Amino acid sequence: MTEAHNNQAPKIKIRGLSKAFGDKVVLDGVDMDIFPGESFLVIGGSGSGKSVLLKCILGLLHPDAGSIEVDGEEVVGARGEDLDRIRRKFGMLFQNSALFDSLPVWENVAFGLIQGQRKPREEARAIALEKLAAVGLNEDVGNLTPAELSGGMRKRVGLARAIATEPEIIFFDEPTTGLDPIMGDVIDRLIVKCVKQLGATALSITHDMASARRISDRTAMLYHGQIIWVGNTATIDNSGNPYVDQFINGRAEGPIEMQVRAL
Numbered sequence: 573m574t575e576a577h578n579n580q581a582p583k584i585k586i587r588g589l590s591k592a593f594g595d596k597v598v599l600d601g602v603d604m605d606i607f608p609g610e611s612f613l614v615i616g617g618s619g620s621g622k623s624v625l626l627k628c629i630l631g632l633l634h635p636d637a638g639s640i641e642v643d644g645e646e647v648v649g650a651r652g653e654d655l656d657r658i659r660r661k662f663g664m665l666f667q668n669s670a671l672f673d674s675l676p677v678w679e680n681v682a683f684g685l686i687q688g689q690r691k692p693r694e695e696a697r698a699i700a701l702e703k704l705a706a707v708g709l710n711e712d713v714g715n716l717t718p719a720e721l722s723g724g725m726r727k728r729v730g731l732a733r734a735i736a737t738e739p740e741i742i743f744f745d746e747p748t749t750g751l752d753p754i755m756g757d758v759i760d761r762l763i764v765k766c767v768k769q770l771g772a773t774a775l776s777i778t779h780d781m782a783s784a785r786r787i788s789d790r791t792a793m794l795y796h797g798q799i800i801w802v803g804n805t806a807t808i809d810n811s812g813n814p815y816v817d818q819f820i821n822g823r824a825e826g827p828i829e830m831q832v833r834a835l
């Protein structure tokens with residue numbers, strides 16, 4: 573916890589979160605506080621449980637033990653209307669953008685407005701076009717189908733959809749995967765701009781350290797099911813933690829080597 577967060581209640585508070593699949597323990601007592609308005613990042617190797625963590629927070633996976641509170645409300649065990657209400661606080665940019673190819677772009681962006689918020693189509697369309705403009709796409713793009721878009725444009729559309737309902741919390745799952753470095757930078761800047769404009773709390777997972785440094789205020793590293801380091805992203809080069817050092821510098825040699833060999 574940094575000084576700036578003193579006296580603030582966490583937006584997301586995770587305690588003792590554990591999840592195993594069979595005898596494979598993926599999360600093993602994760603504790604984490606994410607504060608209102610911050611951009612929080614979780615790093616960790618492939619298979620370290622980052623996606624499982626996100627899915628637990630979204631209520632898509634049921635943990636074996638532990639607690640996840642969003643604005644003080646327990647997600648674990650919540651169902652029906654309670655879970656829906658908590659979920660409406662979230663927006664999400666999926667790794668593959670997860671667009672519906674059968675719907676025009678504007679309708680993809682408007683999906684949560686029409687389905688979740690029950691807005692009339694014309695009103696939802698106007699909001700969708702406004703959000704598309706916010707990510708640099710014009711009305712013509714709104715009428716295309718996702719199949720007609722480049723990877724960078726799909727990410728923009730995914731971002732427009734993530735912000736369309738003006739959520740309080742936005743999840744970014746590998747936001748720059750599959751993009752060239754320049755487009756990755758463009759998307760990161762858009763993410764930072766959109767999150768700031770909304771005053772949202774952001775939670776991202778990524779392997780891309782360049783992106784991580786651009787989009788996050790604080791970073792936590794997940795290893796062997798636990799958070800082994802948390803700190804300001806700006807200080808990550810001086811973490812003093814050999815696991816973090818090895819990971820962010822992408823070195824094959826180091827303490828993490830043992831796990832790689834064991835796989």
Ligand SMILES: Nc1ncnc2c1ncn2[C@@H]1O[C@H](COP(=O)(O)OP(=O)(O)OP(=O)(O)O)[C@@H](O)[C@H]1O
Pocket residue numbers: 593598616617618619620621622623624625
């Ligand atoms: N539904 C499931 N059933 C069984 N095992 C699962 C399931 N979901 C995830 N796992 C396992 O949990 C572990 C963590 O997976 P997860 O997808 O969270 O990793 P990750 O850190 O997001 O990895 P990557 O960076 O490669 O996406 C993996 O070993 C995976 O095989």
